[in-house]
Amino acid sequence: MEVTDPDPRALPVLLRATSDDERGRGLALLEAVSLRWGVRQEIDCKTVWCELGGT
Structure with a gap:
């Protein structure tokens, strides 16, 4: 699966969100x-x- 964003400037970052985020x-x-x-x-x-x- 792929999702494309037309804005190449900021790359996504894996975060550890808290329950309040x-x-x-x-x-x-x-x-x-x-x-x-x-x-x-x-x-x-x-x-x-x-x-x-998956199977």
């Missing part, structure tokens, strides 16, 4: 459900990708 859980959820994930940065965009397992 209203943001910062997206990559933690991705890490929890995927086999592996990463970020591909290009000149005009960035893409977060992941590999999902």
Whole structure:
């Protein structure tokens, strides 16, 4: 699975959100459900990708 963002400036960062935080859980959820994930940065965009397992 891939999600592309047209803003290449800021790369996503894996955060450890607390129970009071209203943001910062997206990559933690991705890490929890995927086999592996990463970020591909290009000149005009960035893409977060992941590999999902399953049978």
